[in-house]
Amino acid sequence: MIETDLLVVGSGAAGFSAALTASHAGLDVLMVEKERQFGGTTAYSAGVIWIPANRHGRALGIADSKEDALTYLQHEAGNRLNLELASAFLDNCNPAVEFIENNTHVRYEAVPIWADYHPTKPGAAQGGRSLLPLPFDGRRLGKRFDQLRAPLRTMMAFGGMMLGRNDLPHVFKMTRSARSALHVAGMTVRYAVDRLNHDRGTRLTNGNGLIAALALSAEERGIELWLDSPVVELVQREGTVTGAVVQREGKRQEIHARRGVVLACGGFPADDELKSRYYGHVRDGHAHRSAPPPGNRGDGIRLGQSAGGALAEDVAYPAAWVPVSLVPQPDGKTLPFPHFYERGKPGYIAVDPAGRRFANESASYHDFVPAMVEACRDRGETSCWLLCDHRAIRRYGMGAIGPAPLPLGAHIRNGYLLSAGSWAELAAKIGVDSHVLQETIRHFNVNAGRGEDPDFGKGTDAYHRFNGDPTHTPNPCLAPLESGPFYAMKLIPGDIGTFLGLRVDGHARVLDSQGAPIRGLYAAGNDMTSVMGGTYPGAGITIGPALTFGYIAARHAAAEAAR
Secondary structure (H helix, E strand, O other), X not given: OEEEEEEEEOXXXXXXXXXXXXXXXXXXXXXXXXXXXEOHHHHHOOOOEEOOOOHHHHHOOOOOOHHHHHHHHXXXXXXXXXXXXXXXXXXXXXXXXXXXXXXXXXXXXXXXXXXXXXXXXXXXXXXXXXXXXXXXXXXXXXXXXXXXXXXXXXXXXXXXXXXXOOOHHHHHXXXXXXXXXXXXXXXXXXXXXXXXXXXXXXXXXXXXXXXXXXXXXXXXXXXXXXXXXXXXXXXEEXXXXXXEEEEEOOEEEEEEEEEEEEEOOOOOOOOHHHHHHHOHHHHOOOOOEEOXXXXXXXXXXXXXXXXXXXXXXXXXXXXXXXXXXXXXXXXXXXXXXXXXXXXXXXXXXXXXXXXXXXXXOXXXXXXXXXXXXXXXXXXXXXXXXXXXXXXXXXXXXXXXXXXXXXXXXXXXXOXXXXXXXXXXXXXXXXXXXXXXXXXXXXXXXHHHOOOOOOOOOOOOOHHHHHHOOOOOOOOOXXXXXXXXXXXXXXEEEEEEEEOOOEOEOOOOEEEOOOOOEEEEEEEOHHHEOOOOOOOOOOOOOOHHHHHHHHHHHHHHHHXXXXX
16 A cells, blocks of 8 residues: 555646645645646646736736625626635635745736626626736656647647747737747747657647646656556545545555545546536537547546535536537548637628527637527537638638648648638538528628627627737727638537536535535545536636645645644
8 A cells, every 4th residue: 555645636737736735735745647648638728827816917007806806706607606615716816826836837927908708797807817827848847748748739830839829919910020920930940949859849838838837846846646547446434535546557556645635637528428418419419529638537526426525516507618620630530629719800700500690709719609509409410600701811810720821722622621702602512591691791791891790799898809809990809701712610519628526615625415525535626616606707717726726625635634
């Protein structure tokens, strides 16, 4: 039997936060990860954290408070908001981030114009709450770099070059700005040099950079991380979780965890049975593609339930939705591409299978998918078409297709992108009524030319405008689609992680069906229920709570040890 103080199951943001916090509190820590690479869903993500009233925002002169944030959450989640969890998050999120920044290689910056997703609601912020991780040099990981889970291949340029949120404006302007051209050229040269010795670029951004920085910090603390080591069962004695059995190198090894076990396995986005149970459109037989890693099969949730833990099923939505396109691969398979940004740019609209607009394209990705589901409720498929003209696609790209001068031909040949010289011809290719589509375009163009969208209000709030093009007037999100050829890309529902998870209290302890804590068992990240009640108030509302509740769990375990 192997002994440790705290056993952390999973190696995403929640897991590393718990491990590092516990180590700094004087506990021995062991991390175990079922996959052969570490990083979990966080390694795929943007790495953004939602932290109200943070010090980075204050440094920029942004006024914010916990009280305002709580007001916003109450208006977002209504009676689904668990006040105990929300209060624990708001009381601990800034101490957690300050601990991470003061004791690890992670560094964040505030984005002053990154508004909450519903910025007109009471308590919402017009910017500053969402913090972006700074890039990290993956070469600092040494041999462990190859053990870091790579981002989704569809989200990297040239098959291996990462682009951060701050890189995208330069990519969009690289043919029109010398400064942006130099920025992109510098990234490309760095990537070319990297490929001499690595399978992908080592300039890490987004969640990949966040995980790399956390992993290096954990290694420097002497925290052991076992890969390819799934937990197969929890060990429970007299109602207390005292450890777990791990399958490692073909053998079952029992780990005795004196201070408890933290479940941080990433939820269930890859589990077909749970998705069929909780995703209505999947239950109806409609297509869905999850973006998180295929190993996220609800292991932590099932382990928690085996120890008596209960699921918190009263959530607004069971997952964080995002529309995805399916990118053909050389082996004949497809990979999902999450559509976060270009929908809000000028020159794009989305239409349902009848050829009509059904949603505000610049609304959050989480809001867009339910609108798509509703528009297709009586149809045999849940899908829509994202449309644009030639000017838009060459300036901003579309899905996995980059802007000019990157070519379009290969994507048209493999069917990922459909192209036509007229709207009537494109309507025939996507199977919608030509007259309906042409009337939709005509009506949209008349209003878009004036910078108006009387039907859905595209570009009318701070979040919409953040996703638009600030150089485009009079509305950064609207432009007529009139410069042929014209293009279409099919979108279907997807997700970037699950919201429905184990019931926990404000100390991150897993609760049973009666609401009593199970001693020695904690959950954080997507294994615990959504702090926001299954709503999506702003960028970073999964990783922000993940870091925070990993921190809370470790501090509670350390305090119990002290007692």
